Amino acid sequence: MRRFYVFGFLLLMAFDTLAQLSFKLAGIHALPVAADLAWLSRVFGQPWIFGALAGYVGAFFTWMSLLKHAPIGPAFAASHLEMVSVMLLSAWLLHEPLTLARLAGAALIVAGILCLGAAEGDTPEEPSGLPS
Secondary structure (H helix, E strand, O other): OHHHHHHHHHHHHHHHHHHHHHHHHHHHHOOOOOOOHHHHHHHHOOOHHHHHHHHHHHHHHHHHHHHOOOOHHHHHHHOOOHHHHHHHHHHHHOOOOOOHHHHHHHHHHHHHHHHHHHHHHHOOOOOOOOOO
C-alpha cells in the first residue's frame, strides 16, 4: 500500500504541476493582461491551455483514487506538494527568483507533510465498526 501512496502522490504532484505551469505559460504568452474578450481569446488560443486542462483532469482522477485509500490529513497536506514543485520548476524554466522566503516556505511545507505522515503512521487503526 505504501508504494500506492508514493506513486499516487507523485502522480498527483505531476498533474498539478503540469496544470499550474501550463496556466503560467498560457498567461505569459497572452500578455498584456486586459479584462476583455480579446485577452480571453488569446489565453484560450494558447496550446498551453490544453496542458492545464489535462493536468486538472488527471489530478482530479488521481485525487479521487487516493481518497479511497489514503488517510485524509496527510493526503490533504501532500496534495499541496505542487507548490514546491511549481516554485522550483518556475525558477528553472521561467527564471523566476528563488528567494530565501520562498525556500523557507517550501521547507515548511515539506516538513509539515513529513510530520503529518509520521504522526499518521504512529496512530493505531481504529475499527470501523463495519462488517468485512
